[in-house]
Amino acid sequence: MSYGSNDGGHGTGVAQVEGDPFADPGLPHHTPRRTDIDARAANRAERQVAALFGLSTILTIAFIVCFVAIDKEESMYVVGLGTVNTLNFALGVTLGGSLLCIGFAAIHWARKLMNAEEIVDYRHPMKSSPEDTAEVLEKFRAGVEDSAIPRRKLIWTSMLGAMALFPIAPVIALRDLGPLPHKKLRGTLWDDPNHRQIVHANDERRLKPSDFALGSMISAKPNDLEGHDELAKASILLVKLNPSEIRSKELADRGYRGILAYSKICPHAGCPLGLYEKNTHHMLCPCHQSTFDLADFGRVVFGPSARNLPNLAITVDDEGYLVAKGGFEEPVGPSFWERGDA
Known part of the structure; x- marks a missing residue:
């Protein structure tokens, strides 16, 4: 009994027995997404990603406002949770929502606008050769191009705004540690x-x-x-x-x-x-x-x-x-x- 190899580098990597009637089908043919062939759909996806980044920015600002404006002793009733501290609830919703919007925006960006071509990459020795290093750098440059950052200015600008403003929230929260001891x-x-x-x-x-x-x-x-x-x-x-x-x-x-x-x-x-x-x-x-x-x-x-x-x-x-x-x-x-x- 002997085992065959992958067909031309396009198989699934599953070993086959000689004479096995079930051939390795390989990868399915690439099917372009709607955003790949429809400019209006791509622009709509770009606006959706920008909107998610923008919503993250608004929620981060809301976190800061809640932290400053809401009394620490105030409480409220929430269906399913009962009586909760208003400040803690507001901070959790705004900060969690801000992070969630950044995550959704990144996923939507990758699924709709980044390169969707299927690529098979076989294992190689741990130590990279100079040729492999050069290839990785070339792929990185291609990835930057595929991400559409140079062309999608709206996404780039809104992402920078969301990511730049978000770290302010945990910095503001440091205020809750109390005053400095000084002398x-x-x-x-x-x-x-x-x-x-x-x-x-x-x-x-x-x-x-x-x-x-x-x-x-x-x-x-x-x-x-x-x-x-x-x-x-x-x-x-x-x-x-x-x-x-x-x-x-x-x-x-x-x-x-x-x-x-x-x-x-x-x-x-x-x-x-x-x-x-x-x-x-x-x-x-x-x-x-x-x-x-x-x-x-x-x-x-x-x-x-x-x-x-x-x-x-x-x-x-x-x-x-x-x-x-x-x-x-x-x-x-x-x-x-x-x-x-x-």
Whole structure:
């Protein structure tokens, strides 16, 4: 039993047994489309494609208008969907419709106006020869010509308008991410003189040095936080060390009688700290085990953190309550874009 080959390169590629009475019929004869032989039909198809591109442009503009004009809290009833958010529904319809019109226009353009000749292309080695490369370039140039772009100015112009305007929609949507942080990442509420009083994190009572025993630790925060959403960055830990165990006079002067204040936020990934080893004065992060020496300016002694734990300078006011002298000297928390060495 043996197998025959394709007939002159025009068969379907199906192997045939010798003597098989069912011959390979090959490709059917090419039948021209109406737009190939009727100029009026071709012009009508061109207008249809341009109309779809134009409708895409209108829907993109409608997306932008809806994004700006519709209230985010507004809702509406849609048959089959029930009550939905009006803004989400409008954005979905306009943006989806814009994409759909571009797709329909491209398909209609290809089916009605581009070259419709059937071509058989056999497999070839993966590495192209110079002749094949030249042939591909020639086919590309022929494809540009077959697409009718040079001759169909209306399609070309309307397509450019739709494709150029469409990217504006997702750019406008970036506005919904919220305002830029600007300098907010570099400061905390401790920078504000109205928020320098140190209060207990749980009951918000003001703290005095007498509230601390040697080796104790208390979570604290600034006073008057009602209406503020920056508690996480401003949270601190107060620990009392033996003044003789503090490694430098500079650090001792930033505390009060052995009481030191540090940010509660790990500089590595922003996890809250709280695992304090009294004997070693080490603060351990529960997430990735970064360890900081509180007796030595919060120096990193182990783990992935690239920066020391920020220290907050404190003192007491005229009534004997603990207060912050000012804000942190460096940004608290994990790294952010353009932080640099600050």
